Amino acid sequence: AWADALADAAPAESAALALMRRALLIPAALVARVAPERRAAVAAEVADGTLLEVPVEAAARCQEARGLLKRISEARIPLEDAFDSRFILFREPDGLREHVAVVIGAPETAAGPVPLRLHSACLTGDLFGSLRCDCGEQLRNAVAEIEALGGGVLLYLAQEGRGIGLANKLRAYTRQDAGLDTLDADHSLGFAEDERRYAVAVDMLASLGIRRVQLLTNNPGKIAALTDGGIEVASRQALYGTLNDHNRRYLSAKAERAGHMLEGVLNGKARQR
Structure with missing residues (x-):
């Protein structure tokens, strides 16, 4: 697995894998040492722009954007299930990822914890209604539930495929069709079971002035990440x-192997079709 390879790698190799991961590429890199007699020539090519030099320390930190998120723009966008909604766009410093805070109602005036959903983007489920996951329904249900609770925030995070990107998610789907479950499919490509990071969510909440939340989630990892970031999950x-029938195996793997709290849906207490 990618996580095992990274743990065992030397600093330069670890940094190279981190760069691949940041670029949403398969985490595999060719690393070569520069011979002493070639260092002057390589330095000259770096100086004239032929080669790009990235310090190992900077590459190793490329996944971290804490404190660097920029609030770019916003607009009022009425939704079918939440008429009083605003979209606020945040951009990471390298411009590769943009995240959206969907603010429903006026949560800044709430006396108690603010209803909050962290939703990772899922093109196939959110937009096209894929039956391989439950993401699209969770998204729409979250908006409706936040509205019913009197308002709150949905953070729509650019973390497709649990953070591996759309191209790699489609590769993983092909491997699932060959018999692997969702976690093993990601592992076979070199990724950990969940590549998502939630520092950006903490920064977005800080920008919105939200420190105490009622979290709509089945994922204990989200609770831990927010708590570690100083957000009180009340x-x-x-x-x-x-x-x-198409997502049963996916949901079962998340519950049994990743610890997601899905007893209600897997035990038949939620709707089925």
Whole structure:
């Protein structure tokens, strides 16, 4: 697995893998040492712009954008299930990823914890209604539930495929069709079971002035990440989609191997089709 390879790698190799991961490429890199007699020539090519030099320390930190997120633009966008909604766009410093805070109602005036959903982008599920996951239903259910709770925030995070990107998610789907479950498919490509980081979510909440939340999630990792970032998770509320024959294996793997709290949907207490 990528995580094992990274743990065992030397600093230069680890930094190279981190750069691949940041670029949403398969985490594999060719690393070569520069011979002493070639260093002057390489330095000259760096100086004239032929080669790009990235210090190992900077490359190793490329996944971290804490404190560097920029609030770029916003607009009022009425939604079918939440008429009073604003979209606020945040951009990471390298411009590769943009995240959106969907602010429903006026959560800044809430006396208690703010209803919050962290939703990782899923093109196939959110936009096209893929039956391989429950993401699209979770997204729509979250908006409706936040509205029903009197307002709150949905953070739409650019973390497709648990952070591996769309191209790699499609590769993983092909491997699932050959028999692997969702976690083993990611591992076979060199990724950990979940490549997402939530420092950007903490920064977005700080920009919105939100420090105490009621989190709509089934993922204990999100609770831990927010807590570690100084956000008080006052309570958790389950959020399910629909169980079907296409996503049953996916949801079971998340529950049994990744610890997601999906008893309600897997035990038949939520809707099925």
